[in-house]
Amino acid sequence: MLDKRENKDKRILEAYEDLTRAFWLVKDKLKDLQEDSPQYLRLACIERKLSTERRLIEEVSLPCRLILEHFSTFMGKTDQTLGYKVGQFQVGRAILSDFYIEEWGNVVLNLGNVQLTWRDEDYKYYFYPDKVILRSCERNKPEIHLYFSFSFKYSHILEEFPEVKNHPQVAYWHEDLG
Numbered sequence: 001m002l003d004k005r006e007n008k009d010k011r012i013l014e015a016y017e018d019l020t021r022a023f024w025l026v027k028d029k030l031k032d033l034q035e036d037s038p039q040y041l042r043l044a045c046i047e048r049k050l051s052t053e054r055r056l057i058e059e060v061s062l063p064c065r066l067i068l069e070h071f072s073t074f075m076g077k078t079d080q081t082l083g084y085k086v087g088q089f090q091v092g093r094a095i096l097s098d099f100y101i102e103e104w105g106n107v108v109l110n111l112g113n114v115q116l117t118w119r120d121e122d123y124k125y126y127f128y129p130d131k132v133i134l135r136s137c138e139r140n141k142p143e144i145h146l147y148f149s150f151s152f153k154y155s156h157i158l159e160e161f162p163e164v165k166n167h168p169q170v171a172y173w174h175e176d177l178g
Contacts, residue, residue, distance in 0.1 A: 055101040063125040087142030126172040
């Protein structure tokens with residue numbers, strides 16, 4: 001399964017490289033756009049998405065990638081919300097409208113009108129069938145709890161990532177996950 005995913009990842013990265021080169025050509029043709037113009041702002045969104053897709057494969061840990069790949073299966077769906085709690089701050093549920101990965105593995109989830117951010121390498125992951133707990137390696141950062149009604153077992157993403165449960169950043173793996 002690992003070789004199959006690595007081959008798929010290689011093809012995907014090659015495709016994103018092609019898209020990135022094409023994007024640079026478009027950006028060069030439109031270099032006279034003002035930074036506050038709607039077209040420029042939309043181009044910046046496209047560039048951010050291309051970077052996120054590349055970083056999802058190349059930069060973040062396997063547990064983080066599993067979570068984001070799973071979230072992609074219900075992102076934007078109004079009947080599949082994501083509950084979240086950060087430290088003592090419990091907000092409730094929201095639709096995951098987008099996510100992106102910034103430099104240094106900083107992950108940003110757009111939940112309604114809230115942005116939830118963490119740096120991948122600074123956290124350990126606790127996996128349950130319908131939630132993930134992110135516990136910081138440093139005591140000064142709060143725990144992040146992410147609850148979802150679309151369980152891991154429904155998306156079949158676990159089948160693509162069987163080695164996640166043995167990853168050093170995974171502190172707990174619930175037995176129902178296999």
